[in-house]
Amino acid sequence: MLSIGTIVMGAADVRRAADFWGAALDYVPRDPEGGGPANGPRDWTLLVPAHGPGPGLALGLSTSPVPRHPRVHLDLYAADAAEQRAEIDRLVALGARRVDWDSYPEDPDFVVLADPEGNPFCVIDTAHVRTPAP
Numbered sequence: 001m002l003s004i005g006t007i008v009m010g011a012a013d014v015r016r017a018a019d020f021w022g023a024a025l026d027y028v029p030r031d032p033e034g035g036g037p038a039n040g041p042r043d044w045t046l047l048v049p050a051h052g053p054g055p056g057l058a059l060g061l062s063t064s065p066v067p068r069h070p071r072v073h074l075d076l077y078a079a080d081a082a083e084q085r086a087e088i089d090r091l092v093a094l095g096a097r098r099v100d101w102d103s104y105p106e107d108p109d110f111v112v113l114a115d116p117e118g119n120p121f122c123v124i125d126t127a128h129v130r131t132p133a134p
Helices: 014-025 081-094
Strands: 006-011 027-029 044-049 056-061 074-078 110-114 120-125
Touching: 006 014, 014 027, 014 044, 014 056, 014 081, 074 081, 081 110, 081 120
Parallel strands: 006 056, 074 120
Antiparallel strands: 027 044, 044 056, 110 120
16 A cells, blocks of 8 residues: 655755744654765755654755746645634745635635745645635
8 A cells, every 4th residue: 555755846045944934834854964075065955744644745956937826735724713823824934925816716715826946835724715706
């Protein structure tokens, strides 16, 4: 039986991406030295949960442009609307930015942000109950 072990994302600045995602998710580098030459830029790093199980987040050096509507992205879950707002504020303070998303439904349960590299991700209010259309 297969399971997801690691999610891989590209980053032009691997250190900056690792700092953001480590703080955002309470993840730590599996190998504090990371990949790449000694005292040089990192080519990759693998972040793992600081406490408990969970998938790894690998960040690899990439120069390709970030697509506006990526086919794959991260969904981060918040317990309710209050936690969603608090987490969005915390993530923005860490370096994320709000995205002017053109595909929101009428009553969204998610907010689209982008990490410092421009990779979009969603923060979802998992307690949200959609209002039925009249």
